[in-house]
Amino acid sequence: MTILDTIIAKKRQEVEQAKATLSITDLERKPLFSRACFSLREFVLSPGKNGIIAEYKRASPSKGIINDRSPVEEVVAGYQAAHVSAVSVLTDSEFFSGSLNDLTAARDALLIPLLRKEFIIDEYQLFEAKAHGADVILLIAAVLRPSEIKSLSETAQSLGLSVLLEVHGHDELDRSIMDSVDAIGVNNRNLKDFTVSLEHSLGLADSIPDRFIKVSESGISNAATIKRLRQAGFQAFLIGENFMKTGDPAQAIQHFVASLQSSD
Numbered sequence: 001m002t003i004l005d006t007i008i009a010k011k012r013q014e015v016e017q018a019k020a021t022l023s024i025t026d027l028e029r030k031p032l033f034s035r036a037c038f039s040l041r042e043f044v045l046s047p048g049k050n051g052i053i054a055e056y057k058r059a060s061p062s063k064g065i066i067n068d069r070s071p072v073e074e075v076v077a078g079y080q081a082a083h084v085s086a087v088s089v090l091t092d093s094e095f096f097s098g099s100l101n102d103l104t105a106a107r108d109a110l111l112i113p114l115l116r117k118e119f120i121i122d123e124y125q126l127f128e129a130k131a132h133g134a135d136v137i138l139l140i141a142a143v144l145r146p147s148e149i150k151s152l153s154e155t156a157q158s159l160g161l162s163v164l165l166e167v168h169g170h171d172e173l174d175r176s177i178m179d180s181v182d183a184i185g186v187n188n189r190n191l192k193d194f195t196v197s198l199e200h201s202l203g204l205a206d207s208i209p210d211r212f213i214k215v216s217e218s219g220i221s222n223a224a225t226i227k228r229l230r231q232a233g234f235q236a237f238l239i240g241e242n243f244m245k246t247g248d249p250a251q252a253i254q255h256f257v258a259s260l261q262s263s264d
Ligand SMILES: O=P(O)(O)OC[C@@H](O)[C@@H](O)c1c[nH]c2ccccc12
Pocket: 055, 057, 117, 118, 166, 187, 217, 218, 219, 220, 238, 239, 240, 241, 242
């Protein structure tokens, strides 16, 4: 069993428990469910946007605790003040120490798109995402059949959510490309063994059709890397640990964005 298998097995149990506690109808009645979503496309592609999607990540299976001292609302407010395009918040509790409460706390602090970073396997989680303030959801090609990606992405879009599809290699990309996704993210981290290489993004850039927002995910820690990724055609950059591992993520991102601007 890989760590990904373990995470998905646990997730299936969690979703069944959540469904038994709160129905989709209950979720639809939550106040946030009826809000209009911010568009990922607009916030990444409009002129002057830097394309950074900054992530709030307390812990991960590969690193253990990264930062359990900086409160979510402070960190995401700092990300927004640094003019990022969007914010990502982990909601998995078992492996990433996140929660849906973190997502809602982030929503309260933000006027930019918010990604629910989660292992989504069931449409119930899409309704949960909407009811807790998300604008964007993640679908991971490594754990979903193409038919599942199709139905989950269509349902997400019907709720007004933007869809980020995550792939790791050519095979996943080729079988998962479909018009009901908005953005395609190449994860530089292999979720099966945690090794990180930028070559995954660089090698796939030209194979992603231009109608999708091109996102590079994980292991990004400096402006020079963003420059290389932009040259390869990437428009958005998902970055977590580089900010979270410092004592002050809000300050770290300010420095990062300043160095990005001075290298432009
Ligand atoms: O902390 P990093 O190396 O900057 O990576 C952020 C993000 O890409 C990573 O957290 C991630 C990408 N895909 C995921 C899927 C599930 C959980 C986490 C992830």
